[in-house]
Amino acid sequence: MKVKLVKNILEANDRIAEENRKIFDEHGIFVINMMSAPGAGKTTLLEKTIRALKDTARIGVIEGDIATTRDAERIEATGIPVVQINTNGACHLDGNMIREAMDDLPLSAIxxxxxxxxxxxxxxAEFKVGEDAKVMLLSVAEGDDKPLKYPLMFSEASLLxxxxxxxxxxxxxNMAKVKKECMGINSMLDIIEVSAMTGQGMDKWHNWLQQKFAL
Ligand SMILES: Nc1nc2c(ncn2[C@@H]2O[C@H](COP(=O)(O)OP(=O)(O)OP(=O)(O)O)[C@@H](O)[C@H]2O)c(=O)[nH]1
Ligand SMILES: [Mg+2]
Known part of the structure; x- marks a missing residue:
């Protein structure tokens, strides 16, 4: 019974995510779902990426956090449209939350x-939101054993x-070990080494984005 319930929830979410995807497609918006453990550097990377690319592409951000508007405030300071979702305890975003947040974004200008x-x-990693691609961050401070311990996100991502x-x-x-184990989980995974702090490797990430859609 419990298994069936979980399956139903995921199927219902998939349907809403698919509807979101249609709306994004109608507006010609390329959507990235960025995921990682807490503190891996998602917002820092975004701040740098927005500052580097905002004259080339019209970027918008949806921030998902259990509580606070801290990340949205950091993104707002870069001068682009941003909406904060507070999940009030839920550990992930789902299609419905994105559907509601969309109404607060200027979709025609993104x-x-x-x-x-x-x-x-x-x-x-279990909940689609209507994205074109999932991008995952793993920070070296988290340890090199994570791909095999938490394989789902690595298997869902297009880029690590x-x-x-x-x-x-x-x-x-151990970088070589991590890359080998990631390839074992997902042989299609692109992997780029970066430091959002120093900027090292960020050009490669921006090139990846440019290749995925014409900026
Ligand atoms: N040394 C170093 N620190 C970094 C780097 N990227 C981010 N940080 C630091 O890591 C901490 C967490 O960064 P955030 O960007 O807030 O991480 P996050 O993934 O957005 O965190 P949550 O939204 O809470 O999950 C901050 O103190 C950043 O300054 C990096 O490349 N090198
Ligand atoms: Mg953040």
Missing amino acids: DLLIIENVGNLVCP LINKIDLIPHTNF
């Missing part, structure tokens, strides 16, 4: 919408950004 999901390495590479000298993070 080419690239980046949805920062709730910081969590598990639940966000390995962030905070400036900290590698202070960790025992």
Whole structure:
């Protein structure tokens, strides 16, 4: 019974996500669902990316957090449209939440919408929101055992950004092992090493975005 219930919830969510996707397509918006454990650097990466690309593309952001408008305030400071969703306890965004947030965005004036999901390495990977691609961050400070322990997000993502590479000298993070294990989970996964803090590798991430849709 419980299994059936979970399946129904996911199917209902898939339908709403599909409707969201149609609305985004009608407006010609490319949508990224950005996911990671808490603190991997999603908002920092977004702040840098927006500042680098906002003259080339019209970017909008939806921020998902359990509580506070802190991340939306950081994005607002870059001067682009942003909406904050507070899930009040839920560990992920779902299609319905995005459907409601859309009403507060100028969809006709956005080419690239980046949805920062709730910081969590598990639940966000289970719920589609209407995205074109899932982009995942893993920071080197989290440890190199994460792909095999939390495989779903790695298997769902199109791109893995390995962030905070400036900290590698202070960790025992084994880059080669992580890449090999990620490939074992998802052989289609693109992987780019970045430091949102120093800017290292950020041009490669921006190129990836440009290739996915014509900025
Ligand atoms: N050294 C270093 N620190 C970073 C880097 N990227 C982010 N940080 C720091 O990591 C901390 C968390 O960054 P956020 O961007 O808030 O992380 P987040 O993934 O948005 O966090 P949640 O939204 O809470 O899940 C901040 O103190 C950042 O300054 C990086 O590349 N290198
Ligand atoms: Mg954040």
